[in-house]
Amino acid sequence: MLSDFFKRHVRFSVIEPDMDDLLHKEQAFAPDVKFRHPDAGARLEVRHLDLSIGTQQILKDISLQIPENKITCIIGPSGCGKSTLLKSFNRLIDSVDGVCMRGSITLGEQDILRSDGADLIDVRRRIGLVPQRPCPLPMSIYDNVAYGCRIHGIRGRRQLDAVVEHYLNEVGLWDEVKERLRESATGLSIGQQQRLCLARSLAVEPEFILADEATSALDPQSSKTVEDLFVKLKEHYSIIMVTHTLRQALRIADYVVFIYMGEIIETGNAGQVFHHPQHELTRNYLSGVFS
Amino acid sequence: MFLLTGASLLLVLIMGIGLYMKSAPIFEDHSLWDLLSASEWKPFKNRFGFFPFIMGTVWVTGIALALALPLSLLTAVFLTEYSRAWVKRWFYPALDILAALPSVIYGVWGSLLIVPWISERMAPHFVEFSSGYTVLAGGIVLSVMILPLLVSLFVEIFSTVPQELRDASQALGATRWQTTKKVVIRRSLPGIFAAVVLAVSRALGETIAVLMVCGNLSQIPHSVFDACYPIPALIANNYGEMLSLPLYEAALMFAAMILFVVVLLFNLLSRVILYRLKKS
Numbered sequence: 001m002l003s004d005f006f007k008r009h010v011r012f013s014v015i016e017p018d019m020d021d022l023l024h025k026e027q028a029f030a031p032d033v034k035f036r037h038p039d040a041g042a043r044l045e046v047r048h049l050d051l052s053i054g055t056q057q058i059l060k061d062i063s064l065q066i067p068e069n070k071i072t073c074i075i076g077p078s079g080c081g082k083s084t085l086l087k088s089f090n091r092l093i094d095s096v097d098g099v100c101m102r103g104s105i106t107l108g109e110q111d112i113l114r115s116d117g118a119d120l121i122d123v124r125r126r127i128g129l130v131p132q133r134p135c136p137l138p139m140s141i142y143d144n145v146a147y148g149c150r151i152h153g154i155r156g157r158r159q160l161d162a163v164v165e166h167y168l169n170e171v172g173l174w175d176e177v178k179e180r181l182r183e184s185a186t187g188l189s190i191g192q193q194q195r196l197c198l199a200r201s202l203a204v205e206p207e208f209i210l211a212d213e214a215t216s217a218l219d220p221q222s223s224k225t226v227e228d229l230f231v232k233l234k235e236h237y238s239i240i241m242v243t244h245t246l247r248q249a250l251r252i253a254d255y256v257v258f259i260y261m262g263e264i265i266e267t268g269n270a271g272q273v274f275h276h277p278q279h280e281l282t283r284n285y286l287s288g289v290f291s
Numbered sequence: 292m293f294l295l296t297g298a299s300l301l302l303v304l305i306m307g308i309g310l311y312m313k314s315a316p317i318f319e320d321h322s323l324w325d326l327l328s329a330s331e332w333k334p335f336k337n338r339f340g341f342f343p344f345i346m347g348t349v350w351v352t353g354i355a356l357a358l359a360l361p362l363s364l365l366t367a368v369f370l371t372e373y374s375r376a377w378v379k380r381w382f383y384p385a386l387d388i389l390a391a392l393p394s395v396i397y398g399v400w401g402s403l404l405i406v407p408w409i410s411e412r413m414a415p416h417f418v419e420f421s422s423g424y425t426v427l428a429g430g431i432v433l434s435v436m437i438l439p440l441l442v443s444l445f446v447e448i449f450s451t452v453p454q455e456l457r458d459a460s461q462a463l464g465a466t467r468w469q470t471t472k473k474v475v476i477r478r479s480l481p482g483i484f485a486a487v488v489l490a491v492s493r494a495l496g497e498t499i500a501v502l503m504v505c506g507n508l509s510q511i512p513h514s515v516f517d518a519c520y521p522i523p524a525l526i527a528n529n530y531g532e533m534l535s536l537p538l539y540e541a542a543l544m545f546a547a548m549i550l551f552v553v554v555l556l557f558n559l560l561s562r563v564i565l566y567r568l569k570k571s
Contacts, residue, residue: 137459
């Protein structure tokens with residue numbers, strides 16, 4: 001039996017020749033084929049976004065376009081609204097009481113701020129999240145990776161096995177955990193847990209990945225592994241990363257957004273922003289005058 | 292400090308030994324199995340069967356839990372996962388008030404409202420006659436009593452689930468309900484279990500409210516519309532009049548010991564299961 005998810009998305013697969021095959025046979029999930037949304041490759045764009053929580057305005061008139069297949073680093077001092085902006089992309093900010101947003105965030109034709117119900121679920125599937133602290137769900141390693149697929153209706157055993165193996169391989173975790181897939185995910189080391197979280201996000205085939213200081217809780221070695229993974233993954237995904245570490249941004253960013261007090265001060269290619277900042281505040285921030 | 296802590300533990304032990312010593316005379320005439328399995332309760336003829344009382348307690352507690360558990364679980368889920376801040380602000384103090392009401396008030400409420408409702412409205416659909424003083428009345432009153440306790444425990448347990456876990460689940464496209472079911476409740480299972488055990492322990496020992504609505508007939512209930520006689524009610528009702536018969540006193544002490552042991556075992560069992568769950 002083909003799941004709803006499979007039916008919905010396979011139809012619009014960018015690779016045409018396999019389509020009939022996939023629809024008529026219950027074939028193992030073929031992760032090298034991108035079962036992406038019909039609107040795959042859509043632009044993620046923010047226009048005149050104002051966001052306030054209660055009476056406090058957190059983001060002011062943010063306009064931004066996320067470049068495709070690049071690592072976009074959002075930098076800025078603590079409390080400037082970086083994480084809030086990131087959480088607005090997939091509307092996780094909704095869980096904060098008293099949030100009020102004006103303006104628009106669009107993903108292709110879809111207005112994220114006005115999405116609800118099924119549309120919002122669709123947005124969240126297309127924009128994955130890697131959390132700040134690794135947080136494996138209270139289940140086994142296998143179930144963690146399969147969780148998203150099951151949520152979206154994929155139940156076939158072979159299909160799930162293939163998804164789990166593929167994405168654990170993708171994050172370089174398969175060889176380390178293949179003997180203990182049924183064990184609780186909390187038994188993994190912190191670095192492994194974070195890679196598991198990344199595999200879990202990738203398993204629902206997002207187009208964008210949001211990473212909220214994804215390496216801040218990790219040791220240098222694990223941090224390097226995750227960074228390398230992001231660099232590898234940008235071939236297929238557009239990655240938006242909030243980071244506190246300028247060195248990290250310097251190492252991996254292709255595009256940089258500098259935010260200060262809820263406003264975008266400067267955006268541009270990493271080389272340009274880091275080496276020839278246009279704005280006084282950017283220069284000061286990069287030279288460590290404030291952090 | 293250490294001595295005081297030790298003394299409070301010792302107190303439990305002394306209570307246990309005291310109850311055993313007081314109930315010892317009854318074991319001279321009757322075996323433990325006879326006492327637990329016999330159904331006849333005629334103290335003046337030296338027949339002490341505790342089975343009806345045990346069954347009464349089990350029925351009332353079972354019904355109370357069956358009614359209160361889903362309700363309290365859903366209430367706690369609503370409060371922690373769905374409701375807005377102002378709902379919580381109003382609801383939590385209300386729960387505390389409910390939890391603090393003396394049990395005799397629940398008893399009065401039960402006999403004024405629930406008993407007539409069962410007798411006049413509900414029972415006629417199922418049986419020919421019911422006084423209303425039934426297992427069901429006891430179950431309903433008890434469930435209302437343990438409801439606030441369960442809700443506040445569940446709310447506390449759900450609040451300890453980190454927001455990051457909910458975010459992680461919702462970020463994958465899970466709905467709130469899916470997140471609640473598969474992440475929040477799953478993660479809280481050991482806590483839920485411990486809360487249920489605590490509530491059952493309280494329900495098992497509750498005396499005055501059930502005494503006022505259960506009918507207090509020493510019979511094995513066969514339906515929810517039969518009267519029953521839970522153990523705590525038995526002890527409370529008869530303690531004053533037993534002085535003339537030494538064995539009667541021993542029998543009531545034995546009833547108290549059953550309660551004591553069951554509640555103690557329940558708590559121990561919950562600790563063991565919690566420990567195992569945490570370990571795995």
